[in-house]
Amino acid sequence: MDNGGFTYRLKITDLAFRYYCDAQRKADRAPNDISAQLTSTLRSGNTYLRIGLARGWDKQPERCYLQITGVHTFPDYLDGKTFADFAPVPLAVPTIARLHHAQITIPAGAEEAGRQFYCGVLGLRETEKPDSLQGRGGFWLQVGGQQLHVGTEDGVDRNATKAHLAYEVADLEAWRKRLGQYRVAIQESVPIPGYRRFEIRDPFGNRIEFIQPL
Numbered sequence: 001m002d003n004g005g006f007t008y009r010l011k012i013t014d015l016a017f018r019y020y021c022d023a024q025r026k027a028d029r030a031p032n033d034i035s036a037q038l039t040s041t042l043r044s045g046n047t048y049l050r051i052g053l054a055r056g057w058d059k060q061p062e063r064c065y066l067q068i069t070g071v072h073t074f075p076d077y078l079d080g081k082t083f084a085d086f087a088p089v090p091l092a093v094p095t096i097a098r099l100h101h102a103q104i105t106i107p108a109g110a111e112e113a114g115r116q117f118y119c120g121v122l123g124l125r126e127t128e129k130p131d132s133l134q135g136r137g138g139f140w141l142q143v144g145g146q147q148l149h150v151g152t153e154d155g156v157d158r159n160a161t162k163a164h165l166a167y168e169v170a171d172l173e174a175w176r177k178r179l180g181q182y183r184v185a186i187q188e189s190v191p192i193p194g195y196r197r198f199e200i201r202d203p204f205g206n207r208i209e210f211i212q213p214l
Helices: 014-026 031-043 111-121 131-136 172-181
Strands: 048-053 066-072 101-106 125-127 139-143 146-152 164-168 195-201 207-213
Touching: 014 031, 101 111, 111 125, 111 139, 111 146, 172 195, 172 207
Parallel strands: 101 146, 164 207
Antiparallel strands: 048 066, 125 139, 139 146, 195 207
16 A cells, blocks of 8 residues: 555565575575564565566556565665665676687597597697596697697597687698698688688598688
8 A cells, every 4th residue: 555545466576585585594594584584574564665667668568567676674765775785796707818728529549540640640749638637538739829638539420510620820732732641631611801721520520620811
């Protein structure tokens, strides 16, 4: 009932109480104690309701209705806390510094064939894996300032995926000739501005792109 004597039956948004209850639980208050306090407060009559629209009237007038958006224990909610003030504060987005490594997979037991291709044909340098990961198979490679982790995985059709790594090179034609010496099939890529490129598949079906800035 408002000051004019009009009575309304309005929905109370769940968040009006949820944030408050979450804050109380973090303060190690028992759920029964929180419930008892809320019940006592609401039944005391010393509560004040903030009423708002459920949706924007200009966008969804047919679905817009009044609802209780805040429950307060004092007449002027601008002078103190409301239940909504216990809402969690959004955290700032942390910074991602750089890409540390990427991972591909080859079949279990194919490590030597993988080394022959990635170290022998592509000339990448193997870097030592930590002792804690030695038993998992696979090997790690150094690619400039980043690493390529070659893991093992069975039951995967690598030829069926578009996922790939792109290696930037200084001389695309030199790589075309080298890969041709090893009879590696080369597929021309769709041109993109500022680059020349082509792609191959490694012996296990992993897609690889070679790309040169113009």
